Amino acid sequence: MQIALDAMGGDHGHEELITGALLAVKQAGLSVSLVGDEVLLHKHLDSLAPDGKTAKLIKIVHSSQVIGMNEHPVDAVRKKKDASVMVAFDLVHQGEADAAVSAGNSGATMAAAIRKLGRLSGVSRPGIASIFPTLKKPVVLMDIGANVDCRCQHLLQFAIMASAFSRINGVIKPRVGLLTIGEETGKGNSLIKETYPLLEKSSLNFIGNVEGRDVFQGNVDVIVCDGFVGNICLKVSEGLAEAAMLMLRDEILKSISAKIGYFFARKAFRAFRKRVDYAEYGGAPLLGINGVGIICHGKSSSQAIKNAILEAAEMVKRNINRDILESLAASNNVVQLEN
Amino acid sequence: MQIALDAMGGDHGHEELITGALLAVKQAGLSVSLVGDEVLLHKHLDSLAPDGKTAKLIKIVHSSQVIGMNEHPVDAVRKKKDASVMVAFDLVHQGEADAAVSAGNSGATMAAAIRKLGRLSGVSRPGIASIFPTLKKPVVLMDIGANVDCRCQHLLQFAIMASAFSRINGVIKPRVGLLTIGEETGKGNSLIKETYPLLEKSSLNFIGNVEGRDVFQGNVDVIVCDGFVGNICLKVSEGLAEAAMLMLRDEILKSISAKIGYFFARKAFRAFRKRVDYAEYGGAPLLGINGVGIICHGKSSSQAIKNAILEAAEMVKRNINRDILESLAASNNVVQLEN
Structure with missing residues (x-):
């Protein structure tokens, strides 16, 4: 199993992403292709995994462009044909990877997936x-x-x-x-x-x-x-969860007794x-594309990246798209759909 | 200033509502009309406010019907003409109250407000x-x-x-x-x-x-x-806030140290x-009706009811509807609206 990881996306930089990839290859029997600037990625990989054994399971695939978080998805995908996220999905298209994962621009990830892999038949x-x-x-x-x-x-x-x-x-x-x-x-x-x-x-x-x-x-x-x-x-949920943590901290900082309490309950x-x-x-799975792709939160920790890679592998292993096609067919027998 | 309170709505029963009304009349120079079953309300009011002074600021207006939380709003309002929420808004319509507050069925409160007071011109x-x-x-x-x-x-x-x-x-x-x-x-x-x-x-x-x-x-x-x-x-926000409190409690109950911490930080x-x-x-103000009305959460505490009554009084005092009419007129000069 080979998972392509867009190693240029995400808010926390390459190290977090590569660490996630290393955690994934260590935990599961799979390999990861890191897609991005090869000089940069080699440097990070060498410092994060100096041993040959893990490094063997990690491949670096060069791409010369990056799509920024604020770029217009469709425009960016059209213009930057060698963007890391495009190359990652191209690996899937070429059969050189089984799935692609990106923590970059979500819209661009979706656009790249559709451009490279197309829609699943009937979706x-x-x-x-x-x-x-x-x-x-x-x-x-x-x-x-x-x-x-x-x-x-x-x-x-x-x-x-x-x-x-x-x-x-x-x-x-x-x-x-x-x-x-x-x-x-x-x-x-x-x-x-x-x-x-x-x-x-x-x-x-x-x-x-x-x-x-x-x-x-x-x-x-x-x-x-x-x-x-x-x-x-x-x-709204993300915003409230964040705000609630800040409000709670606020209340705790108001008294010494609460600060002591926080220490015990930390x-x-x-x-x-x-x-x-x-x-x-x-991550968030792209569903309905002719392949497997996952979009991760820009803020993803290495743990979250690892989880996304394992999830992608599971989607490939369990052949989610066959399941979708069968369910669509079963549903079409009952409900008439227009495309 | 006279505020009509639907004393039959809400999940916490009459006492919570009447206590809210008592808190409001004590804090601000206003009177409250409790609308609902007069025998029941007299009994509760006598036990909650035995002194004559406060009781003088509370009036009881009888209504023989109640709209349940799960009734269909428009149907209920049409059938139950003597429902407490209908009578409350009728008091506003008759000029016997300046605003109405209800913690009952939200849809029915809105429907009663529109039926009794109508829309504000141009809304x-x-x-x-x-x-x-x-x-x-x-x-x-x-x-x-x-x-x-x-x-x-x-x-x-x-x-x-x-x-x-x-x-x-x-x-x-x-x-x-x-x-x-x-x-x-x-x-x-x-x-x-x-x-x-x-x-x-x-x-x-x-x-x-x-x-x-x-x-x-x-x-x-x-x-x-x-x-x-x-x-x-x-x-979603209400649900997450509630779920977050339960998750936090969950985590705290997992260790003695955290329980001690909770004690200090309670x-x-x-x-x-x-x-x-x-x-x-x-409460949540009804805006665009030809009068003033507030819908409270069914779970409202007496404090929340008090706040809603004071908010309603403020809306009347500051003449929110004149402000709305003026803003609508100003906006109509710039943007052409259809009704």
């Missing part, structure tokens, strides 16, 4: 899923930003693809919920009202509407929404922070 | 605003659920009305942000793309797009979105919980 809109922490098992939410204006058949396909991803993660019969503003049937905007009957007729394990507050309860495995709503959900605090920190949760 | 869609805690000053987000399918002119009017509410709360020139999925102009779904130029042309202090993570930063005073997105934002924890607890933040 109208590939999208991005994300894993949210909950009080129980994590939940998969899709789409989180690739498709801002959706029709009901797109939401049905998100449900199908996210269910397949949930199965990869060990959920046998993923419970699918439709994100809206009330539990009763018929609650929501016009898109939701059109999507509900499609999900109901499908062969998915549709449990009905879920509300924003259900996201963190852990009573549903897959939550479906359009990319506009999903992205706001994700960013491990619990760290564990809590990790639990609500999105950057810790591996 | 196409009344909506509900909500106050979100941030790292700095609270931010007003509108709409949070009254209007799920919106057009751009509705969002412009939400911005105008929420700015007026922000001024009531002491912000002189409220900074208005448009909630979307990227900071750059042009990022978002089609509704956002149509709304952006309207806000830009308006006389509002429009600062451009804001993302989900900006909600809690406190760098914007008013955030505009449709009611579907706003409701999901609110519920005041800070309580202050933190209060800061992220939405039920503490008074």
Whole structure:
């Protein structure tokens, strides 16, 4: 198994990314191709893994360009043909890698994946899923930003693809919920009202509407929404988790007694922070592309990069795209879809 | 100043509501009409405020019906003409109260307000605003659920009305942000793309797009979105705040040292919980109705009810609706609106 890692993306620099790759090759029987400036990457790799054994599992593939976090995705992908993220997906296209992982510009990663690999047959809109922490098992939410204006058949396909991803993660019969503003049937905007009957007729394990507050309860495995709503959900959650940590610190700094308390409870605090920190949760899978790709949070730690590489490997090993194609076919027998 | 309080709504029962009313009349020079079953309310009031002085500022107005939390708002309001929330808004309509407050069924409160008071002239869609805690000053987000399918002119009017509410709360020139999925102009779904130029042309202090993570930063005073997105934002935030408290408790219970730490830091924890607890933040104003109304969270404590009553009084005193009418007129000179 060979995973291509865009070694130029991410907010924490090459070291964090390469360390993630080293952790992954050490833990699992796979190899990683680091894609980026070869001089730079060789230098970092030599200092991080001076022993020959690990280094043998790491290959460096040169690329001369980088897409910045604020560049326009489609333009950048069109202009920078030798960008690290483009080369990473090209490796997948050429059969020289099984999957690609990037912590760079999310839009550009999606655009590069579609440009190099194309859509999976029958999928109208590939999208991005994300894993949210909950009080129980994590939940998969899709789409989180690739498709801002959706029709009901797109939401049905998100449900199908996210269910397949949930199965990869060990959920046998993923419970699918439709994100809206009330539990009763018929609650929501016009898109939701059109999507509900499609999900109901499908062969998915549709449990009905879920509300924003259900996201963190852990009573549903897959939550479906359009990319506009999903992205706001994700960013609001990230923003609140960060703000809450700052507010808590604020309150603790107000008294000596609380500071003492913090000292005794600091491990619990760290564990809590990790639990609500999105950057810790591996990556967001691109679903509906003709291959396997994962977008990581720009802030990803080496642990998160490692988790993303292992997740990508699992998606390849368990052949998620075959599962998606079969589910699409099963669904097409019941629900008539337009592309 | 006379505020009508629906004394039958809310999850915590009559005592919490009546205590809130008593706190309000003690703190501010106003009177409250408790609307609901008079026998029940007299009994509670006698036990909570046995002295004549406070009781003189509290009036009881009988109503024979109650709308449940799960009833269909429009149906319920049509059928239950003597429901407490209907009678409360009728008092405003008759000039016997200056504003109405309810912690009952939100949809029914909105429906009762519109039925009894009507829309403010020139407002196409009344909506509900909500106050979100941030790292700095609270931010007003509108709409949070009254209007799920919106057009751009509705969002412009939400911005105008929420700015007026922000001024009531002491912000002189409220900074208005448009909630979307990227900071750059042009990022978002089609509704956002149509709304952006309207806000830009308006006389509002429009600062451009804001993302989900900006909600809690406190760098914007008013955030505009449709009611579907706003409701999901609110519920996701409430859900995460609750889940985070449970996760933190979980981590603390795992070790004796952390439990000791919690003991020393418990005041800070309580202050933190209060800061992220939405039920503490008074209520959500109904904006665009021909009168003043506030919807409280079902879980509202007596403190939150008191805050809502004081907020309603402030809205009346500062004549929020005149401010809205003037801003609408100013905006109509610049931007052509359809109703």
